[in-house]
């Protein structure tokens with residue numbers, strides 16, 4: 001085999017897709033607080049990936065830097081082989097984002113929001129209409145499509161945000177706590193949409209505190225604790241010998257055996 005081809009094969013240039021996300025030496029500090037402490041992360045394409053960690057671990061800060069919403073102090077991020085900070089237009093065309101504390105155009109109706117998002121994404125009007133109708137239908141928002149977003153419930157806001165993030169059929173979808181405030185029926189619907197999406201080769205990266213959800217949805221997990229990645233890999237590998245992801249997680253974050261409120265001897269009891 002000629003040397004160049006050997007190099008290409010070794011480097012994965014032939015046929016093998018780049019990882020969905022590659023993070024190298026990523027840092028973010030807010031004053032004295034180090035939110036993300038030089039993490040390395042490689043998330044393979046075509047997987048359902050969960051980013052988990054206790055409150056304040058740095059998940060939102062990481063996702064914000066990976067999606068181009070927050071500039072890192074140091075480090076590199078590539079999405080689908082493109083540098084997020086050098087090549088933002090290429091990256092933004094390939095990703096969909098449902099951020100934490102989602103800000104939407106409140107004075108548009110759900111339907112108008114999707115029409116506007118689709119046109120911003122450069123899709124032809126007829127295609128936007130078709131996709132919007134299908135998404136509103138599947139996400140059970142057809143009845144509320146002409147209501148203003150300001151009047152949507154928390155779960156409805158998540159669903160219209162998800163529809164807006166999926167409209168241009170991105171390669172990688174980033175979701176910060178997508179199931180928070182969502183009722184079980186809607187959660188099942190969202191789940192179905194996401195499973196179909198990953199089955200077609202796309203990648204979902206989502207953050208969550210709900211281990212049962214991550215365990216049942218994800219095939220790849222990254223665990224973040226105090227600004228560092230404590231474990232990353234296929235779900236079974238990260239879970240190891242532990243009976244559940246929840247137990248493995250508690251072990252990894254060092255929370256096994258922590259005082260579960262026993263010291264609150266004044267709470268409850270006889271009055």
Ligand SMILES: Nc1ncnc2c1ncn2[C@@H]1O[C@H](COP(=O)(O)OP(=O)(O)OP(=O)(O)O)[C@@H](O)[C@H]1O
Pocket residue numbers: 030033034035053054055056057058059060061062
């Ligand atoms: N804009 C900011 N200014 C100051 N500190 C911040 C800011 N954003 C995040 N932090 C701090 O950085 C750390 C990581 O926060 P981050 O929101 O990324 O955690 P998280 O893992 O998403 O937490 P949660 O699960 O509670 O949402 C926390 O200590 C937080 O207080």
